Amino acid sequence: MTAGEVKKREEMEPEELLRIAHLSVAFEQYQGGMEKRDLQVIRDLSVNIRRGEITAVVGASGSGKSLLAHAVLGILPYNASQGGSIYYRGQELNRERAARLRGREIVLVPQSIGFLDPLMKIGPQIRKGKKDKASRERVDQILKSYSLKPEVGELYPFELSGGMNRRVLVSTALMEAPGLVIADEPTPGLEMKLARRVMEHFRELAEQGAGVLLITHDLELAIETADWIVVFYAGTTLEEARAQDFREEELLRHPYSRALWRAMPQNGFTAIPGTQPYAAHMPQGCPFGPRCDQCTEECLQPVPWREIRGGRVRCVHAKE
Numbered sequence: 001m002t003a004g005e006v007k008k009r010e011e012m013e014p015e016e017l018l019r020i021a022h023l024s025v026a027f028e029q030y031q032g033g034m035e036k037r038d039l040q041v042i043r044d045l046s047v048n049i050r051r052g053e054i055t056a057v058v059g060a061s062g063s064g065k066s067l068l069a070h071a072v073l074g075i076l077p078y079n080a081s082q083g084g085s086i087y088y089r090g091q092e093l094n095r096e097r098a099a100r101l102r103g104r105e106i107v108l109v110p111q112s113i114g115f116l117d118p119l120m121k122i123g124p125q126i127r128k129g130k131k132d133k134a135s136r137e138r139v140d141q142i143l144k145s146y147s148l149k150p151e152v153g154e155l156y157p158f159e160l161s162g163g164m165n166r167r168v169l170v171s172t173a174l175m176e177a178p179g180l181v182i183a184d185e186p187t188p189g190l191e192m193k194l195a196r197r198v199m200e201h202f203r204e205l206a207e208q209g210a211g212v213l214l215i216t217h218d219l220e221l222a223i224e225t226a227d228w229i230v231v232f233y234a235g236t237t238l239e240e241a242r243a244q245d246f247r248e249e250e251l252l253r254h255p256y257s258r259a260l261w262r263a264m265p266q267n268g269f270t271a272i273p274g275t276q277p278y279a280a281h282m283p284q285g286c287p288f289g290p291r292c293d294q295c296t297e298e299c300l301q302p303v304p305w306r307e308i309r310g311g312r313v314r315c316v317h318a319k320e
Contacts, residue, residue, distance in 0.1 A: 014050035017180050017211040018072070021046050023084035025067050025076065038081070041279050042067055043235040045084070046305055046312075049180065054202055054212040056222035056243070058260070059232035060276050065215045069184045072213070073108060074098030088180070103128070107178045111185035113165040116157040123153030126172050142171045146201065163194045170201040181205050182213045187221060199225040219260055223247065231257045234276050234287035241311040253313035256288045286315070
């Protein structure tokens with residue numbers, strides 16, 4: 001590839017906003033009285049977020065997905081230790097920098113409408129306390145963009161439906177024109193039509209230039225909405241693939257990704273035996289090994305994260 005072709009390719013590829021490489025998160029705990037131990041919850045997580053795209057991190061409950069959001073935002077609890085690296089716009093995102101950007105350039109859309117203050121009207125919550133004319137006009141524009149009347153700004157959360165409050169949560173991300181939006185399980189308990197509408201809001205944010213990190217257990221919605229899907233299992237990234245790869249089982253690279261595909265209702269609703277291992281009792285090598293029918297001695301060793309067929313995978317048996 002010539003220098004000109006390399007430059008043209010770089011110009012065509014979306015700007016990388018967030019790069020997470022080999023992230024680990026452990027918690028210091030006491031057991032049996034005064035004996036301390038480090039419980040490794042996230043062992044090896046790697047993911048990239050690009051401007052104008054949605055990257056969905058999918059996995060079962062307890063896999064550590066929400067901790068990813070807390071690590072990026074710099075809000076892990078006091079007894080947590082963090083390893084690996086996180087870079088935002090090419091610079092290290094340490095706790096101090098995350099605090100400066102949090103709520104402004106990097107925003108969180110939480111999973112529960114309980115995060116809305118029940119004693120504060122919607123408008124002030126979206127404005128984040130600002131009272132100037134420009135901020136008020138901006139709120140009216142944001143509400144209109146989500147099919148909410150300006151009068152909604154003068155109402156309290158309890159006066160709105162669950163779907164309207166969901167739209168309010170998403171709209172709070174627009175006040176500061178963020179570069180990165182982190183959506184942590186934004187559709188729990190919603191019927192499919194409303195859940196799809198919520199996901200459309202995140203697509204709109206991406207089209208406006210933001211990068212979106214979507215943390216979800218709903219693979220079907222992720223396939224419909226996201227550009228990339230990262231499969232997370234027992235604290236480890238197993239596969240990163242284009243969302244379109246999840247439309248055909250043979251395009252997937254890891255046995256667990258294929259198991260997720262087969263578990264979808266339209267693909268047979270087939271479950272695999274076994275459960276995700278607890279963080280304190282992790283198997284050697286691939287964490288999915290005890291449930292995998294392809295597991296060999298080679299799988300009991302550390303498995304590298306490698307590029308295959310336009311995606312990345314952590315599996316010694318993945319085919320080129």
